[in-house]
Amino acid sequence: MFETGSLYERFKLVSNINPELLNRGILHSKLIRSKMAVDSAKEAIACWEKAVQKERDGSMNDAIKFYREALKTHEDVEKLYRNKLLEEYSLHEGLGKLQLKQSGSEEKFDHDNKERCMDPCWLLNILPNDILARIVHFVVLQSGESWLQLSLTCSTFNHLCFHETDPYRTFAHLIYPKQCYDQTSLSLNGVSNLQVLEDNLWGNNYPQMLKKRPYVKFEGLYISVVNYLRYGANENGSRSWINPIHMITYYRYFRFYPDGRCLRLLTTDEPSLVVSHFSIDTPPKNSELCHWSLGFDHGFGHLTITRSSSKYRFVEELQIKDQGFRIHQRLKWLSSIIVDKEGEVTECSMKKEKPFFFSRVRSYVSAS
Template sequence: MTTVANNVHTDQISSIDHEAIALFEKAIEKEGQGLMSDAVENYRKAFKLNEKIDTLYRSIKVPFNIKKIVDERGKNVMTKVDDKAVAKINVDKLLASFANMEVQAGSLDIAFNNLSIQESQKPSPLTRLPTDIWLYILEILILTNSEAWFKMSITCKKFAYLGFGTSIWRTLSNNIYPFQIYEENLIYLANQTPSQSIDLPIPKDQLQILPQYQNSWKKMLHERPFIKFHGCYISIVNYYSEGGKSEFSLSWTNPVKTITYYRYIRFYPDGTMIKVLSILPPNQVVAWLSKDRKFIPHEEVHDKESHKIYSGTWKLNSAGEVHVQIDEGSTAYLTFHYYFQIKNLGHFKHNKLNWIKYFAVRKSTGEDDDRVGELMDYSIRNEKPFKFSKVRSYVV
């Protein structure tokens, strides 16, 4: 097989260049995983084999990868979208215009080798289902498989109207907010006696909160922060230290020391959470994040700090600030406190946790311990935000 790009064919490339391309690809993969030290090492090896490997890679691999994507996803996949024009679209008004649309049956088009068969397809009985049944199906999907709900909702105008309509946003809201652990409610409950009636500051009934968001379930979901449970939050931190430059050296040959570590947090609806601080990348950690485990399985010894799973509790206030507390952490005589602010990540709502502060409180180590309650503040200057990653295998 040959790939043509700027008159360069893969069968015209030497074995050394093939090796350089492989190293360059490996470096890109490592960089994407945050393993910058390994990435730099592979980049160096690739450039030593071919000082113009970046140009060669773009001329050979990029056109091939583009063609592969087009073949898999269609000719319009690389079409650039005018973001300004899209931003001007009134989505709610557009969806409302689909209200009277009906599911339409198309035509059957089957091709076997050189034989093409076209015939009318009889309407599916499903097209005659009443709206209530379709809404019920969409609600089941949104509670069991949100990806299937979204994919079904973009298949046609009728399903777009139903799938992104008011009742669906209400279902989502009622499936999210009652499971948030609100600090205001915890404080209120701690000060109540069993004989007093319970009227929580943040009600479980979302209808009581809806007026604060102009009676729009969609607006509530967009503006009211919440913690997500069907995945974990990951923070990747890289430290770089460049060594001294030797005389007449090229920039890519300078020694670079890179330290990469990851923070993982997984939240549960019962108010518990687990945390891991590790040098292990997500593909070796995420699948094992469970409060039933104490360690991340790894070929190295399990008493290593980077493999331990620590448990704690979490709570959220109405302003979107998250407080995580770990009593039994890496230091036995300290209770660790982490504070985060829930933020949007581009178009993804409530998908990021920004650091606010991080400190520890000293616990008692004996009767004569006069340092109980001492605060130890930790710097968050080098810490990076946590970004939510959905994990299909997680069951809540």
């Protein structure tokens, strides 16, 4: 009887609540849930973007961790991320069309709906081609990137940059004297004057020389990203039948200097943590100073990097190769050996190693 009365009293108390207050409470709870869902979506998208950046850097282990965290936060995070990219692209495209419409309306207003042709470049009309060619010459001396950017400005500069011999000759005379060739290899091949060999092989065909004759680049870093799986073991007392799997990621860095020196680093640090201070003047921790030289094998593209310690001498051999349309952009492993004091040679396994790819760094241009 007491329990029945208690339930009755509770029902009576609830039935006396103002319906308006009850609706407000329900609405407030819905708003709270909606806000929590929005915050959860934002957090998941931010985590997904971190994962994408880690994947671009080659840190697959961290990328997987952030992907999992994002999926735990919101199961449809990939769809939300794609929608965000689509909205940003649509907004950017819409702004571009709006600017075109505004410029078109202003032009019509200023010129009474008459079509207006673009004014020709007065500089190209005033200066003769000889002066423009000298401009191209000094731009090429700055960097290859400046050469390319100048060629994209107009058809006149494009013709002067890529349809004349002088820019190619200037660039060849800029980069090839900085290459360090192995003197032993020169002697074995009976080459006493490298200039004579160049004339015999390519003559004045400098575009063909730049395309076929590899060279080491100094305006950036060569980076190799290595990912591999390592199988672990379960803890003592674990009943799991599945062994854990670890994804290992590490990076190799090479920075070459025209004087024959090379800075080498093997680390787990990502490029964003290494590039800014990777220099002989400020060498990172655990970096090693090496020496490099080019040989005649593989069409002048045989690169040898050596370093020594108190007990061993390390010799790494690579080949300069193209990466698609980017010439001399990649370093392919050939071998890596260790020579002790007695002359005994030990070959290192190349099974897990990956090729190096050149990445240009603006702050290195002036130093090279």
